[in-house]
Amino acid sequence: MDFRTRPLTRIQVRNLSCILRTLFDISLTGPFPILQLLDRISEVFPGSRYEIVDDSQMPASTMANCKANEDGGYTIAIKDSVYDGAYRCGSGACLGFICHELCHVFLFFLGFTPIFERSFENNILPAYCSVEWQAKALCGELMIPYEESKGLTSKEIQRKYGVSKGFAKTRLRL
Amino acid sequence: MSYTSFGEFVRILRIKHHEVMGDMAKVLDVKTPFLSAVETGKKNVPTDWIDKLVEHYSLSEFEKRKLENAIEESRTQYKIMAQNASVNQRRVAMQFARSFDDIDDETALKIMELLKKKGDIND
Numbered sequence: 001m002d003f004r005t006r007p008l009t010r011i012q013v014r015n016l017s018c019i020l021r022t023l024f025d026i027s028l029t030g031p032f033p034i035l036q037l038l039d040r041i042s043e044v045f046p047g048s049r050y051e052i053v054d055d056s057q058m059p060a061s062t063m064a065n066c067k068a069n070e071d072g073g074y075t076i077a078i079k080d081s082v083y084d085g086a087y088r089c090g091s092g093a094c095l096g097f098i099c100h101e102l103c104h105v106f107l108f109f110l111g112f113t114p115i116f117e118r119s120f121e122n123n124i125l126p127a128y129c130s131v132e133w134q135a136k137a138l139c140g141e142l143m144i145p146y147e148e149s150k151g152l153t154s155k156e157i158q159r160k161y162g163v164s165k166g167f168a169k170t171r172l173r174l
Numbered sequence: 175m176s177y178t179s180f181g182e183f184v185r186i187l188r189i190k191h192h193e194v195m196g197d198m199a200k201v202l203d204v205k206t207p208f209l210s211a212v213e214t215g216k217k218n219v220p221t222d223w224i225d226k227l228v229e230h231y232s233l234s235e236f237e238k239r240k241l242e243n244a245i246e247e248s249r250t251q252y253k254i255m256a257q258n259a260s261v262n263q264r265r266v267a268m269q270f271a272r273s274f275d276d277i278d279d280e281t282a283l284k285i286m287e288l289l290k291k292k293g294d295i296n297d
Contacts, residue, residue: 042185047176053210070176080206080207084196087206
C-alpha cells in the first residue's frame with residue numbers, strides 16, 4: 001500500500017539523510033547504527049517510540065510498521081524475528097526494514113505525510129511523490145552515504161555498511 | 175502506549191551503557207517482545223529484575239531506589255490480600271476496583287490528598 005505526498009527529489013533525499021544523522025549526533029559517514037538509535041527516537045522526535053512485538057501480532061508480509069500515536073508522535077512496531085535478525089545476525093535486510101520505519105517518522109515530522117486518505121497499490125505513484133519511495137530512498141542514503149561509497153563494489157558496500165545485497169546493488173545504479 | 179517510568183529508566187540505562195534492547199533482554203533472560211511489553215506498561219515488571227539490573231549495571235543505592243520507584247509507578251496490576259479482611263473491607267476493595275476506570279486524574283489527586291490528611295491526623 002502506498003500514499004501520495006509532497007514531492008522530493010533524490011538530491012533532496014540525500015541532503016535529508018545528512019540532516020537526520022546530524023539530529024542523532026552521529027557521523028555523516030560510516031554505517032548507520034539503527035539499533036542503538038531506536039532508544040533515542042523519543043529525544044529527536046517528541047512523542048515517538050518503538051516496540052518489539054511477537055510475530056503473531058503482525059501480518060506475515062509486514063516486517064515492521066509506523067503509526068501515529070496518541071502522544072503526537074509515531075510508534076514503530078518491529079516484528080520479533082526482524083529485530084532478532086538485525087540484533088543477532090546483523091542481517092542487512094532486517095536492519096533495512098527497521099531503518100525504513102525510522103525514515104517514515106522523520107519524513108512525517110517534516111510534513112511529508114499522505115495528502116489524501118486514498119491508498120494506492122505499490123509502484124503506481126510516480127516515485128518522487130510516493131510515501132514509500134521517499135522512505136525507501138532515504139533509508140538507502142542513510143545506510144550507504146553516497147559520497148563515501150563512491151567507487152566501492154557491491155561486496156565492499158555490503159561489508160562496510162552492513163546492508164543487504166539488494167541495497168548495495170541499488171546504490172550502484174545511482 | 176507511551177513508555178512507563180520503568181521503560182524510561184531502562185532506556186536511559188541502555189544509552190549510558192551503549193547497549194540495545196536485545197542486550198538487556200539477554201541480561202534479564204527474557205524474549206525481547208516481553209521486555210518491550212513491560213517497558214510500555216502492557217505487562218508488570220517481574221520482581222527478580224531489580225537484582226539482575228542492579229548487578230549487571232552496577233547501580234548505586236541511589237540508582238536502585240530510583241529503579242524501585244520507577245517500577246512502583248509502572249505497575250499495571252495490584253494484588254490485595256483479602257484472607258484476613260472483613261466483609262466490609264472486601265466490599266470497599268471491590269467497590270474501588272469497579273470504579274477505578276472512571277476516576278480521572280484530578281479526582282485521584284484529591285482522593286490522595288484526603289487519604290494523606292487522614293494519615294497525618296492518625297499519626
